[in-house]
Amino acid sequence: MAAFGSFALLIALALAAYNLLAGTLALRLIATGQPARISPERLADTARRAGIAVFLAVTAAAFALIWSVFSNDFSITYIMEHSNRALPGAYKFSALWSGQEGSLLLWAWLLGTYGFILRLTHKTDVKLYAYAGTILAGIQVFFLSILCFAAPPFALYRGAIPDDGNGLNPLLQYPEMVIHPPMLYLGYVGFSVPFCFALGALMMRYPGEKWIKVTRLWTMVTWLFLTAGIFLGMHWAYAVLGWGGYWGWDPVENASFMPWLTGTAFLHSVMMQEKKGMMKSWNVWLIFSTFLLTLLGTLLTRAGLVSSVHAFAQSSIGTWFVVFMGIVLAVCIFTYVLQRSHLKSEHHLESLVSRESSFLFNNLVLLTACFVILWGTLFPVISEYVVGNKVTVGAPFYNRVAVPIGIFLLLLTGVGPLLPWRAASFKSIRRNFVLPVIAFWVTAIVCLAVGVQPWKDGAFDTGNFYALVAFAVSAAVLTAILSEFLRGAAVISRQTGKNLIVGTWLLTRRNTRRYGGYIIHIGVVIVVVGLAGSAFNRNTESELALHDKLTIGPYTLECVGFTQDSNLNYNSEYALLDVYKGGKKQFQMAPEKRVYLITGQPQTMVAIHSVPSWDLYVVYEGTNPDTGQPIIKAILNPLVGWIWAGLVVLVFGTLVALVPSLSPSTASLRVPARTAPTEPALKGGHL
């Protein structure tokens, strides 16, 4: 299987290289109109077909690796290092992305899959897809070259083949680890596609904004995957790492967040280009930056450039990424300089207070947030280089710098949709903003009344202050969005005679993009409320003998037993805790500590009881070596469940925005059958 996998990768590399070279030659011939022995259109089609075959070859390689994991083929170094015989089946599958070589293969396979879909759907716009497919082939050549020469997943183990492997990192033996990395990679890799379309459209001086419509689906789906991947990672950190939090501002977490921020900025500013023909250069650079940030994130993970709990061992592939990023940047700059006259804005902003400027400020804040995170991530390296002093840039830095920016962004989420296009009159501002402002102050006063006070015992509490502002702004934004829904639904309701709920449904169906966007904003508000809850975390820790009790918030935990368990993969010990509230037993929790047999590594399995108002989070911290008694840590995390609920709303909103709008004016319109673009349509390139 190792030989099969290696050959499959080599064949994939050869096919991708052919796709790149033949595609480039064909597009060059078409653009210049030079005579050639082979028809450029046919040459372009062979390149496209080679691209499809790349997918099949990389799929064969991925299959070979998975087969090797399941058949315990420890002659392959990667399998020996990341699996063992007793590893459960689902986790054997996740061994594919638990190490550097496997995760690069996953990257190449997902890139191949996206490329496969792109090349199959080329009839949407033959020429644009030919450009995008050729650029994508260039990216594929890079990743396949790494897999063939720098990080081969099928490298054979030198020496006597061991009877069993080293096993999977215990931190990765958790159900979400089967979903989180592929989801994140789908997002990361997916941004390659809009990048290829943007660069291709610029190279060929694509007329109009159709390329944005073509890539919108790709961008939104990619953004959705990245969003879900980030949140799944947060939930994994929360449920597995046992420190009670979900986001530690680790460099690799930051690396996933940065392209999300620029991708979000792109999704907003692209509307300006579609509607007004504005911000063309800006949009092109946003998508270029997003792609480059996905590469930077991978570089941070692989090269050991910064310290991270996620980082793989330092390896030589960091140099590959630096060189590739340099090439990509050079191509982007060259193409932009050559074709920038094609990107002139058709309109300018007319007013500081308008929908257009709110998009602009939204972009400004998103990019500032991205800069802050990039700056914080790289500052230790910069500091070491400049003054020879390595420093840590951790949560306190980001909490002070990024949180205010986040709250400002939340505010724009509510303000933007209330502003009209072009220019807002004072009257319209007053009409649209009166309810949100009332909601802001009412919420602030209610929060102060129930104890969310920035000043406690004469001291200022930054967390409480931010929470108070976040709750008040969230209420204002929610009111703004709901009033937008209600205003539109009331009009539909009057027109159709249906009730408000049906009116809201029809309103959303008529403009799924707009109202899907609003639902996403509601999801963001819910997430922010959940994040703000962290200001009120409480925790307590105690040694618990049998029938000892521990109290936190409204709960009393009574220890009713300790027990041990064992299976082929790990030994575990856990405490049984009866949880009482108001003197009545409510439920039982069983926090656990595992020790994996093959690695000897301990792992905490947290017990979580989640209700809308808080999570009761209980950790078995091990036993006191002096007394032999277990140590239990209990944390009360208010509103954490809202974060995961917000994700569900966010995903729902994105799906709504992806559904085509129902347009009454076109529903009964008979449209003549469109002829499919033919090969001659390829002619007329400009590069």
Next chain:
Amino acid sequence: MRHSTHLTFWLRAVQAGLLAVAICFSLGATDASSRFNDLGHRMMCTCSCAQLLGECNHVGCPESGRMRNELSDAIAAGKSDKEILTWFSAKYGATVLAAPTAHGFDLVAWIAPFAVFAAALLGTILLVRRWSVGKTQMAAADTSTMDPAERERREQIRRETGDGGF
């Protein structure tokens, strides 16, 4: 004139907000337990777990217990926050501090984000204002020679399209 009045109002509001935030940050926690909590969240555990000292609780951590005891002792000895952080920094190296300090090259870490944001914000405002002034002058020149009916029709279109889609 009205534009500049509005701008002045917003600038003052922003100034007031920044002042309020600055006052908030200048205040600090006072009692021992909140100082322990605050300082514990301004330092890292040195066991390579990449967690804040106040949050490191992983099984068998060889460092956090000792470091917490040192922190408690330092607070009990009446040392100031600055003295405690300096002591930890001298003992464990600068990387024990969870965030850059506010002096020397570290200050750049704090200033750069706000400087970049302020520059970008100012640049955007000036750009939009320049565009809007240019647009107004063009519109004035355009409408001065326009007949009243045409001007009214344009105004109507502007009013009706003013509240467009997302």
